[in-house]
Amino acid sequence: MNKKIIIAGGGTGGHIFPAIAIANALKQKQPGIEFLFVGAKGKMEMDRVPQAGYSIVGIDIAGLNRSSLIKNIGLPVKIIKSFFQVRKIFKDFKPDAVIGVGGYSTFPVLKQAQAKGIPTFIHESNSFAGKSNKMLSKGATRIFTGTDGMERFFPAEKITVTGNPVRKQIVEAAITKDKALAFFGLEANKTTLLVVGGSLGAKSINEAVLTGLDELLNAGLQVIWQTGKSLAAEAAQQAVLHKEVWANEFITNMEYAYAAADMVIARAGAMTVAEICVVKKPAIFVPYPFAAEDHQTVNAQQLVNKNAAIMVKDAEAKSSVVKMAVGLAADEHKRKEISANLSRLAITNAAERVADEILNTIK
Incomplete structure (x- = not known):
């Protein structure tokens, strides 16, 4: 039966x-x-x-x-x-x-x-x-x-x-970077930053990116930005003003976002961490501090301990996460090192x- x-x-x-x-x-x-x-x-x-x-x-x-x-x-x-x-x-x-x-x-x-x-x-x-x-x-x-x-x-x-368990469309994705960038209407010759605060968004990350957007763009980056409901209207306005910015409340095709990205700013929910390991993209984690038992910090710390990620405290996000992203974008050796370490953790x-x-x- x-x-x-x-x-x-x-x-x-x-x-x-x-x-x-x-x-x-x-x-x-x-x-x-x-x-x-x-x-x-x-x-x-x-x-x-x-x-x-x-x-x-x-x-x-x-x-x-x-x-x-x-x-x-x-x-x-x-x-x-x-x-x-x-x-x-x-x-x-x-x-x-x-x-x-x-x-x-x-x-x-x-x-x-x-x-x-x-x-x-x-x-x-x-x-x-x-x-x-x-x-x-x-x-x-x-x-x-x-x-x-x-x-x-x-x-x-x-x-x-x-x-x-990571979504099959991410594990089995065979999307070229050029195709993924075209999907978001972005250029092929720029370093691409994916900003994602989980399925519900992340206020501190969004505020940091909104405040530091000019700094990111002046450093030659382009941005794929999942906002959640927090600051969605403001982010959408920036996407209209800047062709280097794609913004939306939710990214349905995350396999395209990961394929397009050179690096990521994200919360440290367990599934985000697992996906980052699978796609081997250098990440700056900003753990949500009010998660039960502060488990997101524990999730992120496990990767930090293996030199497979960078972590910024939520309270320090507005002052430092954009500077860290600009620094990581300029340090190709560091990004390759983190990617190699992530590949050993992927399941x-x-x-x-x-x-x-x-x-x-x-x-």
């Missing part, structure tokens, strides 16, 4: 893209598998998952708001309601296994599966484990991690280090590794 699998999680591209990559790998190995994604209502997975060709159900769940305690008043009610919603989802779908990739919906879905004795699998992409995954780990069948050294968070005997088959482990367990 064909297996039924629930995949829970979302909130950011860093959770959604690995989830879709794992589903694709499972489907390729066993085409008859039936999938159902479970996400949080109002979050980006409710759009992105159907775009990838999968069904998704939304539940009423939210996380703890650390910046405003008063906004947490309705949280207990949402959590209780989500458990009732999950119970109905399980009754209707009858899953054979459940995979959690992180995000608000992961906890109630995996907790229900564990209570029912259904095999549960966790994928922890970050170098510092989230609270929900730590709480779920004792009841998990298997835990897949993006990096080694995760025994401090999870039972060692349950861990398999797989790396982080291109993480989704297949996860799929194999899951299928071997539930066969």
